[in-house]
Amino acid sequence: MKSDFKFSNLLGSVYTQGNLVFTPDGTTLLSPVGNRISSFDLVNNTSFTFSFENRRNVERIALSPQATLLLSVDENGRALLVNYVRRVVLHHFNFKEKVQDIQFAPDARHFAVALGRHVQVWKTPSFSEDREFAPFVKHRQYTGCHADVTSITWSTDSRFFIASSKDLTARIFSLDPTPNFTPTTLSGHHDAIICAFFSKDQECIYTVSRDGALFRWNYKSPRKRDANNDQEELDPSTQKWMITGKHYFQQTGAKVRCAAFHLASNVLVVGFSTGLFGLYELPSFTVIHTLSISQNDIDNVVINKTGEWLAFGSSKLGQLLVWEWQSESYILKQQGHFDAMNALAYSNDGQRIVTASDDGKLKLWDTRSGFCIVTFTEHTAGIEAVEFAKRGTIMFSASLDGSLRAWDLIRYRNFRTFTATSRLQFSCLAVDPSGEVVCAGSIDSFDIHIWSVQTGQLLDRLAGHEGPVSSLSFSQAGGMLVSGSWDRSIRVWDVFGRSMSVEPLHQQSDVLAIAVRPDGKIIAVATLDGQLSFWDINNGVQVGLIDGRKDISGGRKLGDKITSYTSAGSKAFRSLCYTADGSCIIAGGNSKYVCIYDVESSCLVKKFTISTNLSLDGTQEKLNSKNLTEAGPLELIDQTGDASDLEDRIDNTLPGATRGDLSRRRVRPEIRASAVRFSPTGRSFAVASTEGLLIYSLDDHLIFDPFDLEIDITPSTTLSIVKEKEYLKALVMSFRLNEPYIIHQVYESIPPQDIQLVAKELPEVYLRRLLQFISKHVEESPHVEFHLLWIEALLTHHGRVLKEKSINYGSELRNIQKCVGRIQNELARLSDSNSYALSYILEHQKVVLMEKNVDSMEIDNDESSMTIEEDEGEWQGFA
Template sequence: MKTEFKFSNLLGTVYSQGNLLFSPDGTCLFSPVGNRVTVFDLVNNKSHTLPFAHRKNIARIGLTPRGNLLLSVDEDGRAILTNVPRRVVLHHFSFKSPVSALAFSPSGRHIAVGVGRHIEIWHTPSTPDQSPDGELEFAPFVRHRVFAGHFDTVTNLQWSGDSLFLLSSAKDLTARIWSLDPTPGFVPTTLAGHREGVIGAYFSEDQETIYTISRDGAVFQWNYLGRPKASEADDEMEEDGNDERWRITERHYFMQTNAKVKCCVFHPESKLLVAGFSNGVFGLYEMPEFNMIHTLSISQNDIDFVTINKTGEWLAFGASKLGQLLVWEWQSESYILKQQGHFDSMNALTYSPDGQRVVTTADDGKIKVWDVNSGFCIVTFTEHSSGVTACEFAKRGNVLFTASLDGSIRAWDLIRYRNFRTFTAPTRLSFSCLGVDPSGEVVCAGSLDSFDIHIWSVQTGQLLDRLAGHEGPVSSLAFAPNGGVVVSGSWDHTVRIWSVFDRTQTSEPLQLQADVLDVAFRPDSRQLAVSTLDGQLTFWSVSEAEQQSGVDGRRDVSGGRKLTDRRTAANAAGNKSFSTIRYSADGSCVLAGGNSKYICLYSVSSLVLLKRFTVSINLSLSGTQEFLNSKMMTEAGPLGLIDEQGEASDLEDRIDKSLPGSKRGGDPSARKRMPEVRVTGVTFAPTGRSFCAASTEGLLIYSLDTEPLFDPIDLDLAITPASTIYVLEKEKDYLKAIVMAFRLNEAPLIRQVFQGIPHSNIALVVDELPVVYIPRLLRFVAMQTEESPHLEFCLLWIQAILVSHGQWVSDNRGSVDSELRIVSRAVGKIRDELRRLADENVYTIDYLLSQPEPKASLQNGGEEGLKSITDGSALDEDMDGENDDGEWIGLD
């Protein structure tokens, strides 16, 4: 089994804190998610997470006007410069202090950064297409100027359209105008008059008007009055001490009762002002008349940030308390994107049998279904009234079962998206684990309150039996994949194997040395893996009921010292066990995770640690450091646990609204303070090409299909994209062209060569193709079958592969099993679409033939009318009034 799994995507959370950014073309949205950045493609309905990670949560991000460079800064002021198209980190840099504002100039040549109460102007690093010699600068960050004048933290920076002037706003109740370079006759201007901190200051399109917005809801309009005459200027200089040329001409107020302005944005071209308030309402206003266009409540908590795309059509809102991200089109009053992650810790996850969806459950009582390809949540179930602790699919994949602390087991129909069956026990129990028979006929659940296992019939909803035998709480359940037995693990140091379908329901106890945390079946149902509290992984034969082997994982999983730990990471006992384990798709490996920052991958046959994955390096989480810094320890305890809320500068930030003693469920904000890094669930995809981990950071997906840019094996100087295209189009050596494309391993090039081969030559090319390229070709054809509209062309490739290399595929079934699953899924998808298309066409034909005979047939003696119906011309005239050759086949 391959073990080169790499981070692929981050699901389960869509926004944490900081600012949002639209791409220059307005089709993509950049959102900071913890210490990573996620990009949402709003047109193609997909999302991906950039592969780099900061040492702490991201505070600010900035994007060049061309959209090729992304600058992200974390809470400590450490910055990373990234090439967005290539997803490659170019440079690491550190500012002196935390960054509160960041803006690229419209020309793209400078970066304005608000560092505390100072404003620093930096040169933008040049890219090869910008610099005259085609090379990057050796020192990419060069400081141009520093502006000092504000007396408190800078909150917002805005450039003028010509990139010559800069407008800054700060908590010192003022906004200031700065010149990028020294300009004759220009004096930095202070715009004062607000009674609370200014959160935004913006130029109008002609730069003759400035709008400033403060936290108390005041909007001031400043107009440029021109340079005073010499005599007037002398008088004003004597009276006021400076040459003021901006005056307040209008004062407006938002009039939101008991709500502060949290964020705002102004679009100069459309003169649209958008403000988000602390009560979850946002408002749209047209300037300079201050006409209210629309107000809408989109959240129950503060709106932390708002931005608008270049055309002024889409508004993006972020609310960090519940992790909400919204994109709203204000003209049509419709949502473009509406996503929300779990606002409490995830408990369990599972893949659907086809590998296309991942289901997550959390302490917030919600069940979310995530699409793996797009990265979006497609449905959320909220019927459970308490934390959901376990979830599992039936074998066919259309039914999902969940267990909850509210005392119910629910069955969900994932075709109609509804709860069609609810199972309860005679007494109120909090269910903690769940098992589903592969046939979907029986479901069983265990609880920490009762030592019995309850079994229900899915068809009738009736309680069939209670299995008694454990002497402690039941912690885990698992049905054998062949449906023969069910296995239960308990805190009484035993694992019991139950034959629930026999006449006499006997159990075979397996004795262990510590509390059982999780059990997992190998896909062939012959072996059982058990994780215990003492950090041991033991493997048992199901038929013989005896232990085959074991692994001591305490040293492998231990890592990360929490803030409250009195002992070092190596000596702490709380993180030295695996709370969740799963077998790989082929049964050769076991994936294990626990209350630490590591996920371990073990080989079952050799009992060695194959690879250890680090879940997070985010220092904003407790437990990511191996050694704590002694300067963070004070007489009152760890510095990270001391409440600094009472020292906040704003009154509403000093007020503590959290419930006393509440840690989860009722008060979501308590979890955000210093969450501990841990892994609550792991699972392999059915294809074996990826696995998921539910962690504090979110839903992490690790995959083998991260597609490197090129594969250097068998490369020489003659193999280039240009030479590959030449071989394809000029020499028409199709076999050589596709081998060259596979060696370069660039997806666009492979696709071009693949589509450039004539369909009549497919069988000859596949027959002569070296066997080493068969798995890659099989996987690529399967992906193209799902994505491209050339259905018959892709099916011809699949047929040629199986005809020419069918024996090799059969002999190497284990190595190409995941590829065959993708092919099967793609062919099944085509079959379902064609069946649906044929049904729609049959209904359309029946409807058209049932219509009354057109008048043309009666006037022309019947023959011409019958001919017009036969060739379809009369139908075209009847349907759209024109005699055209319109196609009505219902392909998307």
């Protein structure tokens, strides 16, 4: 079995905290998710998560105007410089302080960082032939603010920037020393300024404060009264920034949390603490739209380049919304689980994953797009187990609310609910391969309940265990049910047989999880002592043993007084899954590690670290002694009363509560892998972890292109290679140059007889770009047959890729279909008009012949007949 799985995507969480960023083209949205960054393509409806990780949760991100460099800064001020195109980390840097805001200048030469009361401007790292040992070079540090800087806004010419502060002022700084310019302070607000914006012509400045006030500033002279004429005159020598307008949002009891301004359309969007946002047109302050999109704070808002889409992030519920305000419709509406994930299951085709959580919700995720398809909220308590039926269109879930529910994934509804005779908390379930019977185990009762899926009636209760049932699994062959319990035994039940006598298979410790090999002959059992044992079902003997305590042993928690090596808290597997061929097994537990074992040799094949986020508990191997105080670990001490803002100091939590809707979490979340599952195809596996649903895959989506490094690509060399008749290489080089006229020239230089060969050898990485070029070029090109030959060749040789990744190539295929349909309609219309023209010509021929026959009656018979024969021959040939 191949073991070189790599991190592929992160589902189950779309926004954690920090700011959102649109790419310069306005079609892709970047969102911080824990210590990673996710990218959402809003046109093709796909998403992916960058593979790199910050040390802690990401606080701020910034993307250069050319979309080449990405800056990611965590809570402690440690930054990563990333090549956005190649998704590769270029440099690590530490600002040594919490970063409040970070913004690139419009010319991309500098970026400004808000650090406490200061603003630092750094030169943007750029490529040079000289080796640079310090990519980050500080340009200048700006001071003057008396409180923390909240935001930074650059002018359009990149000469000035505004630093908003909690000291109720905003200050204008110049990047370089400018004659006759001194840093200007804009004061007059009664609360902290959230952000400030330049107008497009830089003749006006807008400042927004937290108490809901909007001030407009203009650079003008104060009016003074002439003593002789008793008239107001302007003094040009005393020009300064003055308040020319005051507006208020009139949201009683609400605070402004964020704001964004679109220069081209003069549209301001403001997000409030009540979940309401408002859209205003400036400078008239006309209310365009107001809408409530959440019941909690809107933490960040951003506008794309065209000004059509508004992106909102709410960290309380992990919501991410993209709203098109002109059509009043959602472009994207995603929300992760509010609480920890407990279980997951793959559909039979491997294209969908369902996750269950303590928040009582089931979410169905598309593995290709990375988006949530549907959310089921019928359960009223935490969901502990979920399974797909054999057919794949029916799903079952077991909850602590005392019910099992069957879900129809075609109509997306709950069509059957199973309950016991008394109220029980179900913790595990198993579905018969035929889909006729469903079983569930409980932590309250030691019996196993069996229901009929067709009627919903309780068929039987299997008694025999002397402790809570922790795991259930059906054998794919023979209809045998395997159960594991805390009474240190596993039992094999013949559900459809008449004999109910079952001999237990005793274990050395409590059974936490079981898995049946696909052929139904071997059982894998995970026990509390960290061991994996393998049992033969038919003979009832143990055939293998793996001691995984050292493999699963995770990091040290902040409250631990002993090392992770001597701690037994995380030294046990709590979830098991066989591969499709049964040769390997994957296991995970309350640890940061997930292990894959070879069953036959009992060897560890590979161990994966699911997270290195230091914001989670259990990711560090050793603790830093300087963070230990007399009151305990420094990070566990409640510092709510030391916050600077009143609303942050107010404590509304329940005494002793650590999670839930009405409380604030006072303990750090702990890293764990609550469930692991292999895809039915064997090409990937999923881990339900504290940070979300992690997908590891064998397929590398980022294809390496060696032409970048090996060939000196210029227009002249590209055209010379065309003359040498190396058409494939020339086509690839033209795509790397990305010059439309070069691509056009190379494309039409390829002979029609070589199209099939070039299309067959074309790398997949250029398939999308070639389809895009053809769809655009067909509109203005007369070579119809030439384009149709290309389309036929590409669909013939790359049809499998286009079908498997139809979501990725959806827009290109739709454009091609539109072009082919247009050609078909034009040809049909042309043929119809030609047929009408031919009919007219034939009818006109008959009329002319009749007229000539009449005229020829007065002419000599021989001459007339000769003329008619000649004319008939000419018309006949023409016809």
